[in-house]
Amino acid sequence: MTQEVLHIDNLRVSFRIRDDYYAAVNGVSLEVHPYEVLAIVGESGCGKSALAQAVTGLHDPGRTKLEGSVWFEGTDLLSLQASELNQIRGKKIGLVYQDPLSALNPLMTAGKQIEESLDYHTSLSAEEKRQRTLRLLERVGIANAEQIYGSYPHELSGGMRQRVMIATAMACDPVLLIADEPTTALDVTTQAQIMALLKTLQQQTNAGIVLITHNLGVVAELADRVAVMYMGEIVELTDVYTLFARPLHPYTRSLVHSIPSLQAPDERLHVIEGIVPPLHKWPAAGCRFQPRIGWIPAEDHEAAPALREVEPGHWVRCTCYRHFYIPRPHEGDMHDGFA
Numbered sequence: 327m328t329q330e331v332l333h334i335d336n337l338r339v340s341f342r343i344r345d346d347y348y349a350a351v352n353g354v355s356l357e358v359h360p361y362e363v364l365a366i367v368g369e370s371g372c373g374k375s376a377l378a379q380a381v382t383g384l385h386d387p388g389r390t391k392l393e394g395s396v397w398f399e400g401t402d403l404l405s406l407q408a409s410e411l412n413q414i415r416g417k418k419i420g421l422v423y424q425d426p427l428s429a430l431n432p433l434m435t436a437g438k439q440i441e442e443s444l445d446y447h448t449s450l451s452a453e454e455k456r457q458r459t460l461r462l463l464e465r466v467g468i469a470n471a472e473q474i475y476g477s478y479p480h481e482l483s484g485g486m487r488q489r490v491m492i493a494t495a496m497a498c499d500p501v502l503l504i505a506d507e508p509t510t511a512l513d514v515t516t517q518a519q520i521m522a523l524l525k526t527l528q529q530q531t532n533a534g535i536v537l538i539t540h541n542l543g544v545v546a547e548l549a550d551r552v553a554v555m556y557m558g559e560i561v562e563l564t565d566v567y568t569l570f571a572r573p574l575h576p577y578t579r580s581l582v583h584s585i586p587s588l589q590a591p592d593e594r595l596h597v598i599e600g601i602v603p604p605l606h607k608w609p610a611a612g613c614r615f616q617p618r619i620g621w622i623p624a625e626d627h628e629a630a631p632a633l634r635e636v637e638p639g640h641w642v643r644c645t646c647y648r649h650f651y652i653p654r655p656h657e658g659d660m661h662d663g664f665a
């Protein structure tokens with residue numbers, strides 16, 4: 327495998343709540359290689375954004391404690407001053423957020439937003455910047471680049487705004503793109519277009535992409551490898567084909583069984599019991615998914631669940647996957663796991 331562009335080593339991200347710190351990311355290790363899309367998937371509140379913010383230095387330093395390392399081109403990003411990180415973020419690491427309307431400056435035209443990034447990170451002349459910006463707009467699928475160059479965010483559709491944000495992220499040819507729910511705020515048709523665009527850009531550049539999403543459809547469409555995150559921990563890590571063909575961790579299997587299948591439209595869908603508890607109530611020990619699969623005996627879980635490689639490239643946390651099954655409806659009210 328090629329040299330990784332990002333190597334996250336035992337990252338722990340803790341937020342201060344009143345007088346204590348609670349880890350929203352608890353010992354995560356991951357690698358991202360050039361040309362690959364690594365998806366981080368999990369329900370809302372599992373720690374995906376906390377992970378992305380820590381990697382990009384966008385956390386609130388007064389309330390957040392970071393431990394571990396985030397290696398990028400030989401430098402631990404966690405050891406950098408904010409000013410040093412600014413030189414990397416936006417240049418070598420591009421960012422795409424869920425909501426372009428709040429990420430884009432409402433008082434700046436699309437063209438000027440992109441040029442601002444070029445201003446900060448390059449020494450191109452005004453005309454060179456304009457030409458490069460027009461090419462970038464075309465590259466993200468905007469046919470009338472001249473017109474969009476002079477448009478303000480509120481004059482653009484959601485899909486067009488997302489294209490402008492992607493063009494901004496790609497402006498300096500980043501080697502790593504971090505996309506946090508890039509299609510969530512869009513309608514289904516536009517979602518498909520933005521996914522196709524990200525795929526094309528990934529194929530054209532050698533950038534690695536970290537794709538954060540709760541949507542398994544987006545994962546199936548874009549990802550090469552997938553890290554499934556639950557309560558701040560990676561519970562399964564594998565390639566995208568294995569994830570859908572042979573999911574092992576109970577959480578992954580529950581997620582996969584909760585999406586409708588075109589092959590079996592009458593099949594009952596699995597509903598994952600309960601919700602992700604608030605951060606300060608996350609358990610300090612044991613299998614964190616245990617409370618949501620109460621029909622699996624306690625002794626089938628590990629006391630200190632480890633992430634183990636169960637086949638080449640396929641990692642699973644806790645031994646409970648060996649005993650897990652999706653309950654049938656008649657198995658009682660206690661675990662009415664079907665809709």
Ligand SMILES: Nc1ncnc2c1ncn2[C@@H]1O[C@H](COP(=O)(O)OP(=O)(O)OP(=O)(O)O)[C@@H](O)[C@H]1O
Pocket residue numbers: 341342343350368369370371372373374375376377386389540603604605
């Ligand atoms: N600044 C903060 N201070 C305290 N708790 C926080 C802070 N940011 C996030 N949290 C908590 O950390 C946990 C993980 O949140 P995070 O936003 O990373 O999850 P997520 O998987 O990205 O969810 P979503 O998809 O809804 O953004 C949640 O319980 C959240 O309430």
